[in-house]
Amino acid sequence: MQAVISFKESGGRATLDPRTSILSIFVISMVMIGGGLSGVEYWLRLFCCLIPFVFLVTVHNYQFAAIYLGLYLFSAVIEGAVIQLTSGGWNLLFVIVAGIISRFLAPMVMGYCVMQSTTVSEFVTAMERIHVPQVITIPLSVMFRFFPTISEENKAVSEAMRMRQISGKKQSLIKKMEYELVPVMMSTVRIADELSQASLTKGLGGDIKRTHICEVGLRIRDYVLMLFLLVVTVLFVVY
Amino acid sequence: MKNKLTVKDLINIGVFTALYIVVFFVSSFIGYVPIFMVLLPVICAVVVGIPFMLFLSKVHTFGMVTVMSIILGFFAMLLGRPWPVLFIAVAAGVVAELLLKIKDYKSIKMAIIGSGVFSIWMMGMTLPMFFGYREPYFESIRAGYGDTFADTLYAITPDWMFFVLIVLCVVGGILGGLLGAAVLKKHFKKAGMA
Numbered sequence: 001m002q003a004v005i006s007f008k009e010s011g012g013r014a015t016l017d018p019r020t021s022i023l024s025i026f027v028i029s030m031v032m033i034g035g036g037l038s039g040v041e042y043w044l045r046l047f048c049c050l051i052p053f054v055f056l057v058t059v060h061n062y063q064f065a066a067i068y069l070g071l072y073l074f075s076a077v078i079e080g081a082v083i084q085l086t087s088g089g090w091n092l093l094f095v096i097v098a099g100i101i102s103r104f105l106a107p108m109v110m111g112y113c114v115m116q117s118t119t120v121s122e123f124v125t126a127m128e129r130i131h132v133p134q135v136i137t138i139p140l141s142v143m144f145r146f147f148p149t150i151s152e153e154n155k156a157v158s159e160a161m162r163m164r165q166i167s168g169k170k171q172s173l174i175k176k177m178e179y180e181l182v183p184v185m186m187s188t189v190r191i192a193d194e195l196s197q198a199s200l201t202k203g204l205g206g207d208i209k210r211t212h213i214c215e216v217g218l219r220i221r222d223y224v225l226m227l228f229l230l231v232v233t234v235l236f237v238v239y
Numbered sequence: 240m241k242n243k244l245t246v247k248d249l250i251n252i253g254v255f256t257a258l259y260i261v262v263f264f265v266s267s268f269i270g271y272v273p274i275f276m277v278l279l280p281v282i283c284a285v286v287v288g289i290p291f292m293l294f295l296s297k298v299h300t301f302g303m304v305t306v307m308s309i310i311l312g313f314f315a316m317l318l319g320r321p322w323p324v325l326f327i328a329v330a331a332g333v334v335a336e337l338l339l340k341i342k343d344y345k346s347i348k349m350a351i352i353g354s355g356v357f358s359i360w361m362m363g364m365t366l367p368m369f370f371g372y373r374e375p376y377f378e379s380i381r382a383g384y385g386d387t388f389a390d391t392l393y394a395i396t397p398d399w400m401f402f403v404l405i406v407l408c409v410v411g412g413i414l415g416g417l418l419g420a421a422v423l424k425k426h427f428k429k430a431g432m433a
Contacts, residue, residue, distance in 0.1 A: 029317055107317075135244060135306055142253025143260075143310070150261050177286070182426050185258070185293050189427075192254040192297075196247040205246030 007120045007144055013215055014118045015059060018126035020222040021114040024051060027229045029107035031236055044232055045102075051225075052109040059117060068109055075101040120145070125216045138204070142195065149191060150184065157183045248300050255294040256310050263287050280361035280404060281411040288354050288415015289422055295350045296423060301340060304353070308332025308360055315363050324363030331359040351416035358412030362405055 014021070031041070031048045049072055056065035078098040120141050127137045157180060166179065203210065266286040267279055298304060312328030335357040342349045 025317065033318065135249065135302070136309065138246065138249040139253035139256060139306060139310060142250050143257040146254050146257040147261070150257060177289075178422065181262070181289060182422060185290060186426070186430070188254055188258050188290075189293070189297075192251050195254065196250040199246055199250065 007115055007118060007123065007141070014122055015055070016114070016117070016225065017216060017218050017222045018114075018118050018123050019130060020218070020225055021110075021118065024225060024229055025107060025110050025114060027233055028052070028110050031232060032106045033103050040235060044236055047228075047232060049106050052106055052113055055110070055113045059113065064109075068105070071101055071105060074098075075105075115144070119214065121212050122214050122216055125212055125214060129216065145195075146191075150188070153184050153187045153191075154180070244300055244302055244306075248298075248303055249306075251294070251297045252303055252306050252310075255290060255297070256307050258290045259287060259294070259307075259311070260314060262290055278407075280358070280365055281407045283361055284355075284358035284408050284411030285415040285418065287358070288412055288417075289419040291354050291357065292350060292416055292419025292423055293427065295339070295344070295353065296427070298339070298344050301336065304336040304339065304357065305329065305332045308335075308357070311360055312363070315360075318364075327363040328360035331357055347420055351413055351420060354416030354419065355409040355412035358408050358415065359405060362401070362408055365401075365404065 016024075028048045028051060031044050053065055053068055056062075056068060075098040078094050079102060124137050124141055127140075160183075161179060199205070263283055263286075266283045294307070295304075308328045308331060309325075311332075312325035315324040315328065316322060335353040338356060339349055339353045344350075
Protein backbone atom coordinates (compact mmCIF):
# COMPACT_ATOMS: atom_id res chain seq x y z
CA MET A 1 0.00 0.00 0.00
CA GLN A 2 2.66 2.47 0.97
CA ALA A 3 4.89 2.03 -2.01
CA VAL A 4 2.04 1.77 -4.48
CA ILE A 5 0.94 5.34 -4.36
CA SER A 6 3.86 7.63 -3.76
CA PHE A 7 6.31 9.11 -6.21
CA LYS A 8 9.90 8.03 -6.51
CA GLU A 9 12.04 10.24 -4.33
CA SER A 10 15.03 10.80 -6.55
CA GLY A 11 17.18 9.16 -9.18
CA GLY A 12 17.56 8.97 -12.93
CA ARG A 13 15.19 9.89 -15.68
CA ALA A 14 11.81 8.15 -15.87
CA THR A 15 11.47 5.19 -18.21
CA LEU A 16 8.49 6.77 -19.88
CA ASP A 17 7.45 10.37 -20.15
CA PRO A 18 4.84 11.17 -17.46
CA ARG A 19 2.36 12.17 -20.15
CA THR A 20 2.59 8.77 -21.85
CA SER A 21 2.36 7.06 -18.49
CA ILE A 22 -0.82 8.86 -17.52
CA LEU A 23 -2.38 8.18 -20.91
CA SER A 24 -1.52 4.49 -20.55
CA ILE A 25 -3.08 4.32 -17.07
CA PHE A 26 -6.25 5.86 -18.46
CA VAL A 27 -6.47 3.47 -21.40
CA ILE A 28 -5.59 0.40 -19.35
CA SER A 29 -8.15 1.14 -16.67
CA MET A 30 -10.78 1.91 -19.29
CA VAL A 31 -10.21 -1.39 -21.06
CA MET A 32 -9.61 -3.56 -18.02
CA ILE A 33 -12.40 -2.30 -15.79
CA GLY A 34 -14.99 -1.57 -18.44
CA GLY A 35 -14.22 -4.22 -21.02
CA GLY A 36 -15.92 -7.57 -21.50
CA LEU A 37 -14.41 -11.01 -21.75
CA SER A 38 -15.35 -11.94 -25.28
CA GLY A 39 -14.44 -11.13 -28.88
CA VAL A 40 -12.11 -8.26 -29.68
CA GLU A 41 -12.26 -6.95 -26.14
CA TYR A 42 -10.65 -10.15 -24.92
CA TRP A 43 -7.57 -9.52 -27.07
CA LEU A 44 -7.50 -5.87 -26.10
CA ARG A 45 -7.54 -6.87 -22.45
CA LEU A 46 -4.77 -9.34 -23.04
CA PHE A 47 -2.68 -6.63 -24.67
CA CYS A 48 -3.36 -4.22 -21.82
CA CYS A 49 -2.32 -6.78 -19.21
CA LEU A 50 0.96 -7.15 -21.00
CA ILE A 51 1.94 -3.47 -20.82
CA PRO A 52 2.57 -3.42 -17.05
CA PHE A 53 4.34 -6.77 -17.35
CA VAL A 54 6.74 -5.47 -19.98
CA PHE A 55 7.23 -2.34 -17.89
CA LEU A 56 8.13 -4.40 -14.83
CA VAL A 57 10.62 -6.45 -16.82
CA THR A 58 12.28 -3.37 -18.31
CA VAL A 59 12.82 -1.87 -14.86
CA HIS A 60 14.31 -5.24 -13.75
CA ASN A 61 11.65 -5.94 -11.16
CA TYR A 62 11.52 -9.64 -12.05
CA GLN A 63 10.02 -10.86 -8.79
CA PHE A 64 7.05 -8.55 -9.05
CA ALA A 65 6.66 -9.41 -12.73
CA ALA A 66 6.45 -13.10 -11.89
CA ILE A 67 3.84 -12.53 -9.17
CA TYR A 68 1.86 -10.36 -11.56
CA LEU A 69 1.92 -13.00 -14.26
CA GLY A 70 0.95 -15.69 -11.75
CA LEU A 71 -2.04 -13.75 -10.49
CA TYR A 72 -3.27 -13.17 -14.01
CA LEU A 73 -2.92 -16.82 -14.96
CA PHE A 74 -4.82 -17.72 -11.79
CA SER A 75 -7.71 -15.39 -12.55
CA ALA A 76 -7.74 -16.47 -16.19
CA VAL A 77 -8.12 -20.10 -15.11
CA ILE A 78 -10.93 -19.19 -12.74
CA GLU A 79 -12.74 -17.01 -15.25
CA GLY A 80 -12.23 -19.51 -18.04
CA ALA A 81 -13.09 -22.76 -16.33
CA VAL A 82 -14.02 -22.74 -12.65
CA ILE A 83 -16.93 -20.31 -13.02
CA GLN A 84 -18.69 -22.60 -15.46
CA LEU A 85 -18.26 -25.57 -13.13
CA THR A 86 -19.58 -24.06 -9.92
CA SER A 87 -22.83 -22.41 -8.92
CA GLY A 88 -24.50 -20.52 -6.06
CA GLY A 89 -22.39 -19.13 -3.24
CA TRP A 90 -19.11 -20.60 -4.42
CA ASN A 91 -19.67 -19.15 -7.84
CA LEU A 92 -20.22 -15.69 -6.35
CA LEU A 93 -17.06 -16.00 -4.27
CA PHE A 94 -14.90 -17.12 -7.20
CA VAL A 95 -16.39 -14.47 -9.41
CA ILE A 96 -15.61 -11.75 -6.92
CA VAL A 97 -12.02 -12.86 -6.34
CA ALA A 98 -11.24 -13.32 -10.01
CA GLY A 99 -13.12 -10.15 -10.90
CA ILE A 100 -11.09 -8.04 -8.51
CA ILE A 101 -7.82 -9.49 -9.72
CA SER A 102 -8.45 -9.34 -13.43
CA ARG A 103 -10.12 -5.95 -13.41
CA PHE A 104 -8.09 -3.91 -10.98
CA LEU A 105 -4.65 -5.48 -10.92
CA ALA A 106 -3.38 -4.20 -14.26
CA PRO A 107 -4.30 -0.53 -13.75
CA MET A 108 -2.96 -0.69 -10.19
CA VAL A 109 0.33 -2.23 -11.23
CA MET A 110 0.64 0.28 -14.05
CA GLY A 111 0.05 3.05 -11.57
CA TYR A 112 2.67 1.52 -9.31
CA CYS A 113 5.21 1.35 -12.11
CA VAL A 114 4.58 4.94 -13.09
CA MET A 115 4.91 6.15 -9.54
CA GLN A 116 8.04 4.12 -9.03
CA SER A 117 9.78 5.60 -12.03
CA THR A 118 8.59 9.21 -11.93
CA THR A 119 9.71 11.96 -9.58
CA VAL A 120 7.40 14.69 -8.43
CA SER A 121 9.27 17.37 -10.32
CA GLU A 122 9.13 15.35 -13.53
CA PHE A 123 5.40 14.97 -13.06
CA VAL A 124 4.86 18.65 -12.37
CA THR A 125 7.03 19.68 -15.31
CA ALA A 126 5.24 17.38 -17.71
CA MET A 127 1.90 18.73 -16.52
CA GLU A 128 3.19 22.25 -17.08
CA ARG A 129 4.07 21.33 -20.67
CA ILE A 130 0.48 20.40 -21.42
CA HIS A 131 -0.67 23.58 -19.70
CA VAL A 132 -2.39 22.10 -16.69
CA PRO A 133 -2.67 25.00 -14.25
CA GLN A 134 -0.84 24.99 -10.92
CA VAL A 135 -4.18 24.96 -9.16
CA ILE A 136 -4.53 21.34 -10.24
CA THR A 137 -0.93 20.11 -10.21
CA ILE A 138 -0.05 21.23 -6.69
CA PRO A 139 -3.02 19.51 -5.00
CA LEU A 140 -2.41 16.41 -7.12
CA SER A 141 1.23 16.07 -6.19
CA VAL A 142 0.45 16.81 -2.54
CA MET A 143 -2.25 14.17 -2.69
CA PHE A 144 0.09 11.47 -3.92
CA ARG A 145 2.70 12.51 -1.43
CA PHE A 146 0.07 12.18 1.26
CA PHE A 147 -1.41 8.72 0.64
CA PRO A 148 1.47 6.84 2.30
CA THR A 149 1.39 9.31 5.17
CA ILE A 150 -2.23 8.48 5.85
CA SER A 151 -1.54 4.78 6.01
CA GLU A 152 1.42 5.46 8.31
CA GLU A 153 -0.68 7.61 10.60
CA ASN A 154 -3.44 5.05 10.58
CA LYS A 155 -0.99 2.35 11.58
CA ALA A 156 0.26 4.49 14.44
CA VAL A 157 -3.29 5.09 15.64
CA SER A 158 -4.13 1.38 15.58
CA GLU A 159 -0.94 0.62 17.49
CA ALA A 160 -1.74 3.21 20.11
CA MET A 161 -5.22 1.74 20.45
CA ARG A 162 -3.82 -1.73 20.88
CA MET A 163 -1.38 -0.49 23.48
CA ARG A 164 -4.24 0.96 25.52
CA GLN A 165 -6.21 -2.25 24.94
CA ILE A 166 -9.02 -0.56 23.07
CA SER A 167 -9.67 -3.50 20.80
CA GLY A 168 -12.14 -2.97 18.00
CA LYS A 169 -14.33 -5.98 18.64
CA LYS A 170 -16.41 -4.71 21.50
CA GLN A 171 -17.30 -1.27 20.22
CA SER A 172 -20.00 -0.44 17.74
CA LEU A 173 -19.03 0.53 14.22
CA ILE A 174 -19.67 4.22 14.85
CA LYS A 175 -17.45 4.30 17.93
CA LYS A 176 -14.74 2.48 16.08
CA MET A 177 -14.94 4.93 13.24
CA GLU A 178 -14.67 7.81 15.67
CA TYR A 179 -11.66 6.31 17.44
CA GLU A 180 -9.82 5.70 14.20
CA LEU A 181 -10.86 8.62 12.10
CA VAL A 182 -10.60 11.52 14.52
CA PRO A 183 -6.91 11.09 15.40
CA VAL A 184 -6.04 10.59 11.75
CA MET A 185 -7.94 13.76 10.90
CA MET A 186 -6.15 15.60 13.67
CA SER A 187 -2.75 14.69 12.34
CA THR A 188 -3.92 15.46 8.82
CA VAL A 189 -4.60 19.04 9.80
CA ARG A 190 -1.25 19.34 11.53
CA ILE A 191 0.67 17.81 8.63
CA ALA A 192 -1.10 20.05 6.14
CA ASP A 193 0.10 23.09 8.07
CA GLU A 194 3.66 21.81 8.24
CA LEU A 195 3.69 20.93 4.57
CA SER A 196 2.55 24.35 3.51
CA GLN A 197 5.18 26.00 5.66
CA ALA A 198 7.82 23.72 4.21
CA SER A 199 6.79 24.45 0.65
CA LEU A 200 6.66 28.20 1.30
CA THR A 201 10.26 28.11 2.42
CA LYS A 202 11.07 26.29 -0.81
CA GLY A 203 9.61 29.19 -2.74
CA LEU A 204 6.42 27.61 -3.98
CA GLY A 205 3.71 30.17 -4.52
CA GLY A 206 5.92 33.05 -5.57
CA ASP A 207 5.10 34.99 -8.68
CA ILE A 208 8.31 34.02 -10.44
CA LYS A 209 8.40 30.87 -12.56
CA ARG A 210 10.22 28.06 -10.83
CA THR A 211 13.17 26.44 -12.55
CA HIS A 212 14.15 22.80 -12.46
CA ILE A 213 16.87 20.50 -13.70
CA CYS A 214 14.92 17.43 -14.70
CA GLU A 215 14.73 16.30 -18.31
CA VAL A 216 11.25 15.78 -19.68
CA GLY A 217 10.46 15.02 -23.26
CA LEU A 218 8.85 12.51 -25.56
CA ARG A 219 11.16 9.84 -26.94
CA ILE A 220 10.64 7.16 -29.58
CA ARG A 221 9.33 4.62 -27.06
CA ASP A 222 6.75 7.16 -25.91
CA TYR A 223 5.54 7.66 -29.46
CA VAL A 224 5.40 3.89 -30.07
CA LEU A 225 3.40 3.23 -26.91
CA MET A 226 1.08 6.16 -27.65
CA LEU A 227 0.42 4.76 -31.11
CA PHE A 228 -0.45 1.36 -29.65
CA LEU A 229 -2.70 2.94 -27.04
CA LEU A 230 -4.45 4.95 -29.71
CA VAL A 231 -5.14 1.79 -31.72
CA VAL A 232 -6.45 0.06 -28.57
CA THR A 233 -8.72 3.00 -27.76
CA VAL A 234 -10.12 3.17 -31.26
CA LEU A 235 -10.78 -0.58 -31.36
CA PHE A 236 -12.33 -0.46 -27.90
CA VAL A 237 -14.66 2.40 -28.74
CA VAL A 238 -15.66 1.05 -32.14
CA TYR A 239 -16.44 -2.51 -31.03
CA MET B 240 -11.09 37.78 2.66
CA LYS B 241 -8.53 36.83 0.05
CA ASN B 242 -9.63 36.12 -3.48
CA LYS B 243 -6.70 34.20 -4.84
CA LEU B 244 -5.88 30.62 -3.94
CA THR B 245 -2.66 30.53 -1.94
CA VAL B 246 -0.24 27.64 -1.77
CA LYS B 247 -1.56 26.85 1.67
CA ASP B 248 -5.05 26.46 0.23
CA LEU B 249 -3.78 24.21 -2.53
CA ILE B 250 -1.93 22.01 -0.08
CA ASN B 251 -5.01 21.78 2.09
CA ILE B 252 -6.98 20.67 -0.96
CA GLY B 253 -4.42 18.00 -1.76
CA VAL B 254 -4.20 16.66 1.75
CA PHE B 255 -7.92 16.54 2.33
CA THR B 256 -8.66 15.05 -1.07
CA ALA B 257 -6.24 12.25 -0.21
CA LEU B 258 -7.99 11.66 3.10
CA TYR B 259 -11.37 11.84 1.36
CA ILE B 260 -10.39 9.25 -1.22
CA VAL B 261 -8.98 6.88 1.38
CA VAL B 262 -12.11 7.10 3.53
CA PHE B 263 -14.23 6.73 0.42
CA PHE B 264 -12.48 3.54 -0.59
CA VAL B 265 -12.46 1.99 2.84
CA SER B 266 -16.20 2.54 3.11
CA SER B 267 -16.83 1.31 -0.42
CA PHE B 268 -15.54 -2.18 0.30
CA ILE B 269 -19.09 -2.99 1.33
CA GLY B 270 -19.96 -2.66 -2.35
CA TYR B 271 -19.29 -6.25 -3.26
CA VAL B 272 -22.63 -7.32 -1.86
CA PRO B 273 -25.07 -6.61 -4.71
CA ILE B 274 -27.71 -4.72 -2.71
CA PHE B 275 -25.12 -2.50 -1.14
CA MET B 276 -23.51 -1.84 -4.49
CA VAL B 277 -26.53 0.27 -5.37
CA LEU B 278 -26.66 1.96 -2.01
CA LEU B 279 -22.93 2.49 -2.07
CA PRO B 280 -23.01 6.23 -2.82
CA VAL B 281 -25.33 6.77 0.09
CA ILE B 282 -23.26 4.85 2.61
CA CYS B 283 -20.10 6.50 1.40
CA ALA B 284 -21.73 9.92 1.54
CA VAL B 285 -22.44 9.51 5.24
CA VAL B 286 -18.95 8.38 6.17
CA VAL B 287 -17.12 10.76 3.89
CA GLY B 288 -19.10 13.69 5.30
CA ILE B 289 -16.85 13.72 8.35
CA PRO B 290 -13.53 14.55 6.67
CA PHE B 291 -15.39 16.78 4.25
CA MET B 292 -16.74 18.95 7.05
CA LEU B 293 -13.23 19.29 8.43
CA PHE B 294 -12.09 20.32 4.97
CA LEU B 295 -14.84 22.94 4.78
CA SER B 296 -13.67 24.39 8.07
CA LYS B 297 -10.38 25.15 6.29
CA VAL B 298 -12.00 26.66 3.22
CA HIS B 299 -11.96 30.44 3.05
CA THR B 300 -11.31 31.10 -0.60
CA PHE B 301 -13.53 30.70 -3.61
CA GLY B 302 -12.53 27.74 -5.77
CA MET B 303 -11.27 25.24 -3.23
CA VAL B 304 -14.32 22.99 -3.31
CA THR B 305 -14.41 23.18 -7.10
CA VAL B 306 -10.79 22.13 -7.44
CA MET B 307 -11.43 19.21 -5.12
CA SER B 308 -14.37 18.12 -7.25
CA ILE B 309 -12.27 18.32 -10.42
CA ILE B 310 -9.65 16.06 -8.88
CA LEU B 311 -12.28 13.61 -7.66
CA GLY B 312 -13.84 13.60 -11.12
CA PHE B 313 -10.52 12.71 -12.73
CA PHE B 314 -10.05 10.05 -10.15
CA ALA B 315 -13.39 8.48 -10.99
CA MET B 316 -12.46 8.54 -14.67
CA LEU B 317 -9.23 6.81 -13.82
CA LEU B 318 -11.31 4.05 -12.30
CA GLY B 319 -12.98 3.47 -15.63
CA ARG B 320 -16.22 5.38 -15.19
CA PRO B 321 -17.63 7.07 -18.33
CA TRP B 322 -16.58 10.69 -18.96
CA PRO B 323 -19.81 12.46 -17.81
CA VAL B 324 -18.56 11.66 -14.32
CA LEU B 325 -16.28 14.65 -14.56
CA PHE B 326 -19.15 16.98 -15.41
CA ILE B 327 -21.36 15.65 -12.64
CA ALA B 328 -18.53 16.07 -10.16
CA VAL B 329 -17.63 19.59 -11.25
CA ALA B 330 -21.27 20.67 -11.35
CA ALA B 331 -21.83 19.33 -7.83
CA GLY B 332 -18.65 21.05 -6.68
CA VAL B 333 -19.57 24.41 -8.17
CA VAL B 334 -23.09 24.36 -6.76
CA ALA B 335 -21.80 23.42 -3.32
CA GLU B 336 -19.19 26.16 -3.61
CA LEU B 337 -21.79 28.79 -4.51
CA LEU B 338 -24.00 27.73 -1.62
CA LEU B 339 -21.07 28.12 0.75
CA LYS B 340 -20.13 31.43 -0.81
CA ILE B 341 -23.52 32.94 0.06
CA LYS B 342 -22.61 32.83 3.73
CA ASP B 343 -18.93 33.56 3.14
CA TYR B 344 -17.93 30.03 4.18
CA LYS B 345 -18.81 30.74 7.78
CA SER B 346 -22.18 29.13 8.37
CA ILE B 347 -22.27 25.55 9.64
CA LYS B 348 -25.78 25.09 8.27
CA MET B 349 -24.65 25.98 4.78
CA ALA B 350 -21.68 23.66 5.18
CA ILE B 351 -24.01 20.77 6.01
CA ILE B 352 -26.19 21.50 2.98
CA GLY B 353 -23.05 21.92 0.89
CA SER B 354 -21.87 18.52 2.00
CA GLY B 355 -25.19 17.10 0.83
CA VAL B 356 -24.91 18.75 -2.57
CA PHE B 357 -21.27 17.84 -2.97
CA SER B 358 -21.94 14.16 -2.44
CA ILE B 359 -23.94 14.09 -5.69
CA TRP B 360 -20.58 13.63 -7.43
CA MET B 361 -20.74 10.01 -6.29
CA MET B 362 -23.69 9.45 -8.59
CA GLY B 363 -21.12 9.47 -11.34
CA MET B 364 -19.68 6.32 -9.83
CA THR B 365 -22.96 4.47 -10.33
CA LEU B 366 -23.66 6.08 -13.70
CA PRO B 367 -22.76 3.02 -15.81
CA MET B 368 -25.66 1.14 -14.25
CA PHE B 369 -28.22 3.47 -15.80
CA PHE B 370 -29.45 4.92 -19.09
CA GLY B 371 -27.45 4.25 -22.25
CA TYR B 372 -24.60 2.60 -20.40
CA ARG B 373 -26.87 0.04 -18.84
CA GLU B 374 -26.89 -2.80 -21.35
CA PRO B 375 -23.18 -2.92 -22.18
CA TYR B 376 -22.30 -2.48 -18.52
CA PHE B 377 -24.46 -5.37 -17.45
CA GLU B 378 -23.10 -7.48 -20.24
CA SER B 379 -19.61 -6.87 -18.95
CA ILE B 380 -20.73 -7.53 -15.37
CA ARG B 381 -22.34 -10.74 -16.48
CA ALA B 382 -19.15 -11.82 -18.18
CA GLY B 383 -16.91 -10.65 -15.39
CA TYR B 384 -18.91 -11.28 -12.24
CA GLY B 385 -21.22 -14.10 -13.31
CA ASP B 386 -25.00 -14.46 -13.61
CA THR B 387 -25.96 -14.46 -9.95
CA PHE B 388 -24.38 -11.10 -9.29
CA ALA B 389 -25.61 -9.52 -12.50
CA ASP B 390 -29.23 -10.66 -12.16
CA THR B 391 -29.53 -9.42 -8.61
CA LEU B 392 -28.07 -6.08 -9.55
CA TYR B 393 -30.21 -5.79 -12.68
CA ALA B 394 -33.41 -6.44 -10.79
CA ILE B 395 -32.89 -3.62 -8.30
CA THR B 396 -31.76 -0.89 -10.68
CA PRO B 397 -34.50 0.39 -12.99
CA ASP B 398 -33.84 3.85 -14.47
CA TRP B 399 -35.96 5.74 -11.96
CA MET B 400 -33.67 4.39 -9.27
CA PHE B 401 -31.07 6.92 -10.44
CA PHE B 402 -33.20 9.82 -9.27
CA VAL B 403 -34.08 8.12 -6.04
CA LEU B 404 -30.38 7.65 -5.50
CA ILE B 405 -29.66 11.33 -6.12
CA VAL B 406 -32.10 12.22 -3.36
CA LEU B 407 -30.66 9.54 -1.10
CA CYS B 408 -27.19 10.84 -1.84
CA VAL B 409 -28.11 14.34 -0.77
CA VAL B 410 -29.75 12.98 2.35
CA GLY B 411 -26.69 10.84 3.03
CA GLY B 412 -24.44 13.83 2.51
CA ILE B 413 -26.49 15.94 4.88
CA LEU B 414 -26.41 13.17 7.47
CA GLY B 415 -22.68 12.95 6.97
CA GLY B 416 -22.48 16.70 7.34
CA LEU B 417 -24.39 16.59 10.62
CA LEU B 418 -22.19 13.78 11.85
CA GLY B 419 -19.13 15.72 10.78
CA ALA B 420 -20.35 18.86 12.51
CA ALA B 421 -20.89 16.87 15.69
CA VAL B 422 -17.42 15.36 15.49
CA LEU B 423 -15.89 18.77 14.83
CA LYS B 424 -17.70 20.23 17.81
CA LYS B 425 -16.74 17.35 20.07
CA HIS B 426 -13.07 17.02 19.16
CA PHE B 427 -11.73 19.85 17.09
CA LYS B 428 -13.29 22.97 18.56
CA LYS B 429 -11.88 21.96 21.92
CA ALA B 430 -8.42 21.58 20.50
CA GLY B 431 -8.75 24.87 18.66
CA MET B 432 -8.26 23.29 15.28
CA ALA B 433 -11.51 24.04 13.51
